Amino acid sequence: MIDAPVLSVKHLSVAFGRHVAVRDLSFDIHAGETLALVGESGSGKSATALSVLRLIEREGGRITEGAIRLGAQDPVDLAALSDREMQAFRGNRVSMIFQEPMTSLNPVMRIGEQLGEVLRRHQGLGTQAARVAARHALEQVRIPDPERRLRQYPHELSGGLRQRVMIAIALACRPDVLIADEPTTALDVTTQAEVLKLLKSLQAEIGMAVLFITHDMGVVAEVADRGVVLRHGRTEEVARVADLFAAPQSAYARDLMAATPKLGQSPLRPPVPQAEPVLRVSGLSKSFAQGGGILKPRTVTQAVRDVSFDILPGETLGLVGESGCGKSTLSRALMRLIEPDAGTVTLAGQEITGLDAAALRQARSNIQMVFQDPFASLNPRMTVRDLITEPAYLHSGIGPDARARLAGDLLEQVTLERDVADRYPHQFSGGQRQRLCIARALSVSPRVIVADEAVSALDVSTAARVTRLMQDIQDRLKIAFLFISHDIAVVERVSHRIAVMYRGEIVEIGPTDRVLRHPQHDYTRKLLAAVPNPVPRPMRAARRPEPVL
Amino acid sequence: MLWFLTKTLRAVITMWLVVTFVFFVLRLSGDPTMMLLPDDIDEATRDFYRRLWGLDRPIMVQYWSYLGALLQGDFGISFRNNLDAFGLVWDRVPKTALLTGTALLISLAIGIPLGIVAAFYRDSWLDRGVMAVSVFGFSMPNFFLGILLILVFSLNLRVLPSSGSGTWAHLIMPAATLGVSFAAQFARYTRSSMIDVLNKSYMRTARSKGAGPVRRVNLHALPNAAIPVVTILGFKVGELLGGAVITETVFAWPGIGRLLTNSVAARDLAVVQCIMILLALTMVLANTITDLAYGWLDPRVRVGAKAGAR
Numbered sequence: 114m115i116d117a118p119v120l121s122v123k124h125l126s127v128a129f130g131r132h133v134a135v136r137d138l139s140f141d142i143h144a145g146e147t148l149a150l151v152g153e154s155g156s157g158k159s160a161t162a163l164s165v166l167r168l169i170e171r172e173g174g175r176i177t178e179g180a181i182r183l184g185a186q187d188p189v190d191l192a193a194l195s196d197r198e199m200q201a202f203r204g205n206r207v208s209m210i211f212q213e214p215m216t217s218l219n220p221v222m223r224i225g226e227q228l229g230e231v232l233r234r235h236q237g238l239g240t241q242a243a244r245v246a247a248r249h250a251l252e253q254v255r256i257p258d259p260e261r262r263l264r265q266y267p268h269e270l271s272g273g274l275r276q277r278v279m280i281a282i283a284l285a286c287r288p289d290v291l292i293a294d295e296p297t298t299a300l301d302v303t304t305q306a307e308v309l310k311l312l313k314s315l316q317a318e319i320g321m322a323v324l325f326i327t328h329d330m331g332v333v334a335e336v337a338d339r340g341v342v343l344r345h346g347r348t349e350e351v352a353r354v355a356d357l358f359a360a361p362q363s364a365y366a367r368d369l370m371a372a373t374p375k376l377g378q379s380p381l382r383p384p385v386p387q388a389e390p391v392l393r394v395s396g397l398s399k400s401f402a403q404g405g406g407i408l409k410p411r412t413v414t415q416a417v418r419d420v421s422f423d424i425l426p427g428e429t430l431g432l433v434g435e436s437g438c439g440k441s442t443l444s445r446a447l448m449r450l451i452e453p454d455a456g457t458v459t460l461a462g463q464e465i466t467g468l469d470a471a472a473l474r475q476a477r478s479n480i481q482m483v484f485q486d487p488f489a490s491l492n493p494r495m496t497v498r499d500l501i502t503e504p505a506y507l508h509s510g511i512g513p514d515a516r517a518r519l520a521g522d523l524l525e526q527v528t529l530e531r532d533v534a535d536r537y538p539h540q541f542s543g544g545q546r547q548r549l550c551i552a553r554a555l556s557v558s559p560r561v562i563v564a565d566e567a568v569s570a571l572d573v574s575t576a577a578r579v580t581r582l583m584q585d586i587q588d589r590l591k592i593a594f595l596f597i598s599h600d601i602a603v604v605e606r607v608s609h610r611i612a613v614m615y616r617g618e619i620v621e622i623g624p625t626d627r628v629l630r631h632p633q634h635d636y637t638r639k640l641l642a643a644v645p646n647p648v649p650r651p652m653r654a655a656r657r658p659e660p661v662l
Numbered sequence: 663m664l665w666f667l668t669k670t671l672r673a674v675i676t677m678w679l680v681v682t683f684v685f686f687v688l689r690l691s692g693d694p695t696m697m698l699l700p701d702d703i704d705e706a707t708r709d710f711y712r713r714l715w716g717l718d719r720p721i722m723v724q725y726w727s728y729l730g731a732l733l734q735g736d737f738g739i740s741f742r743n744n745l746d747a748f749g750l751v752w753d754r755v756p757k758t759a760l761l762t763g764t765a766l767l768i769s770l771a772i773g774i775p776l777g778i779v780a781a782f783y784r785d786s787w788l789d790r791g792v793m794a795v796s797v798f799g800f801s802m803p804n805f806f807l808g809i810l811l812i813l814v815f816s817l818n819l820r821v822l823p824s825s826g827s828g829t830w831a832h833l834i835m836p837a838a839t840l841g842v843s844f845a846a847q848f849a850r851y852t853r854s855s856m857i858d859v860l861n862k863s864y865m866r867t868a869r870s871k872g873a874g875p876v877r878r879v880n881l882h883a884l885p886n887a888a889i890p891v892v893t894i895l896g897f898k899v900g901e902l903l904g905g906a907v908i909t910e911t912v913f914a915w916p917g918i919g920r921l922l923t924n925s926v927a928a929r930d931l932a933v934v935q936c937i938m939i940l941l942a943l944t945m946v947l948a949n950t951i952t953d954l955a956y957g958w959l960d961p962r963v964r965v966g967a968k969a970g971a972r
Contacts, residue, residue: 166870197874204871211863211870219864221885221961231871266961282871 225263331645397456431608738932758917769844777852799846896952
């Protein structure tokens with residue numbers, strides 16, 4: 114057996130209590146190959162990943178059926194091992210990197226200890242030898258100045274560096290199989306590109322098989338040789354990535370492909386007719402001071418620097434930029450949720466930067482926000498009726514009958530049933546909740562809606578439906594949107610114009626077509642180059658012999 | 663260094679506020695000569711003592727002269743026995759320190775392991791048992807527990823002395839009385855902090871690295887779970903001293919607590935003030951130590967200024 118798979122999952126079923134998360138899943142991965150598990154939330158892709166390492170029991174699930182065979186020669190069935198026996202495999206022959214680089218490292222342990230732990234545990238190295246090996250492992254993941262990093266704590270490192278440390282830990286013992294569970298989802302697009310490149314080159318070096326879990330078709334195209342498309346725990350399709358993109362066989366895979374925003378392939382929205390801008394921001398600046406106790410030095414961060422833009426009625430301005438660039442500060446400053454240091458904001462002809470508290474409250478009915486997290490931004494103890502009509506109640510004090518009528522109308526606007534008004538937020542899915550947030554924003558008939566990463570937490574197909582809904586509402590009510598997102602492909606789909614923000618400044622602003630096709634600023638070019646393109650490179654698929662599916 | 667200076671400055675301000683507050687409140691609460699001297703004494707004698715103790719002067723004058731004396735380390739004279747108030751209090755400090763220290767050690771030694779075990783075997787019968795016992799432990803008033811212990815071990819079984827502080831045997835019941843409710847509280851804090859930590863994704867990472875359960879708990883979870891427990895420890899010192907007042911009275915333990923109750927009843931102003939200042943100082947010290955321990959346990963606080971600077 115020359116080309117036996119290094120990981121072979123056969124008829125795997127995983128359940129949480131009575132709920133079956135994964136049903137009869139089978140796949141093989143060979144050494145040096147990358148298999149992507151693709152699917153939306155609830156598809157069972159993470160449950161599968163956790164099952165291979167037998168971490169599923171920790172999350173309250175269990176493997177009800179099937180085998181997970183590890184090793185090309187003398188395979189071991191991981192599903193049949195005890196937790197104790199499993200310990201010798203974890204971090205050694207199978208290892209895993211997780212989605213959250215901010216929380217997956219122990220905050221009170223130095224990087225050197227966390228890295229040295231696996232080396233001492235699995236390779237029996239002494240403290241000194243482990244230190245040398247740890248240094249080497251950091252060098253391998255191209256972390257500059259490894260000696261210093263070994264002495265640091267996770268919070269002293271950026272998200273990208275932390276994920277590199279996680280990769281170093283996972284690969285320290287040169288595993289047969291690496292499981293990567295959405296390893297770049299929480300990272301900025303340029304950092305993501307770097308991490309993906311690193312993973313690929315390490316794979317070429319070490320030759321491990323990679324099981325890559327992602328919801329992002331762009332990432333799939335970038336890294337994977339083959340893909341397994343999952344939905345509600347069932348396998349919809351297993352195919353080489355090139356085939357999956359060129360000719361998806363299952364209906365679901367086709368839908369998924371269609372819902373995935375592809376940079377440069379969305380139809381452009383025609384420009385809106387010239388009119389008086391409904392929102393005019395001019396010279397807006399905001400800085401934050403840190404420290405500044407009695408005897409401590411103050412450090413000042415300029416979060417937003419001299420930002421100016423207009424939005425016309427019925428227009429969507431997309432605002433893109435990486436984390437920490439000042440997008441969220443800008444959105445809060447222009448609503449005066451935080452006080453800007455300088456500059457003016459003119460909303461529907463009224464300058465709101467000078468208003469007192471009472472007048473500001475009135476003016477705020479013209480500008481509403483939709484936030485990223487539809488779970489956190491709806492009070493779980495209020496009914497939908499109260500939730501979505503609360504702004505209207507606060508602004509104009511309408512009575513209970515009017516509120517009930519308004520709630521029904523709003524629910525229709527966002528394509529939900531009128532009679533769900535009596536329910537509570539937990540009875541809705543993520544996409545439905547985001548519709549409720551939109552309904553709430555609409556309740557005061559605003560002229561402008563600020564959508565801050567409003568679809569970032571949603572699955573692609575749900576996100577596509579929500580953005581389409583936003584466009585419908587916009588076309589009907591001529592509402593202006595400031596659509597803030599780190600996902601450029603989504604921004605392209607919804608925006609008439611795009612502003613690119615970098616280190617607190619808008620470095621480029623213009624029609625979508627011009628900014629994305631003919632970027633002027635270096636940073637815009639860098640950003641665009643880093644976006645994973647959901648078109649697989651054709652030669653990748655030919656590397657392996659046709660696997661038996 | 664700067665940190666030390668700010669801390670000291672804050673401590674001094676706190677102490678000054680305490681001194682001022684105690685000084686005025688005590689003088690609002692009645693004339694000490696009424697309590698200390700016999701009821702049938704004539705007004706002239708009363709006036710003599712008032713003059714002797716300086717109570718005849720305007721209150722602000724008294725305050726400034728008290729503050730001035732304090733700065734020179736003079737805590738005043740006990741009205742009751744004309745002894746130096748500070749010396750009187752200082753003699754009692756070792757006893758109270760012994761009692762509260764032992765109680766604290768007992769409560770930590772029992773509470774923290776129980777909390778860890780309960781968290782690790784969460785929702786098992788073991789966890790429920792520990793939690794049930796802990797509810798019992800901290801809901802029992804310590805004067806009641808003290809009397810109960812005396813009834814059982816001194817009056818019925820006759821194995822432990824009911825009062826005094828001569829031998830180690832004298833220490834057992836007071837320390838247990840004081841320690842039980844804290845042990846119960848520490849068990850609960852440790853448990854919830856530990857459960858919180860065990861659910862963190864870095865604990866999943868630890869497992870994915872092949873670390874066994876003992877290592878995961880001791881090396882990965884405990885240092886994280888200790889952070890909130892230590893924060894609470896600082897506050898608990900105050901409660902512990904408060905509990906000592908009652909426990910010392912129940913067991914006739916000759917510590918500061920008993921001196922305080924007696925001195926308050928007798929309006930022995932100088933002694934009460936001295937005790938209050940010492941207690942406040944202890945609290946300030948305890949909180950400073952907590953802050954230091956916090957920084958030692960949590961690198962995010964230690965190098966907080968550098969956070970985010972990659």
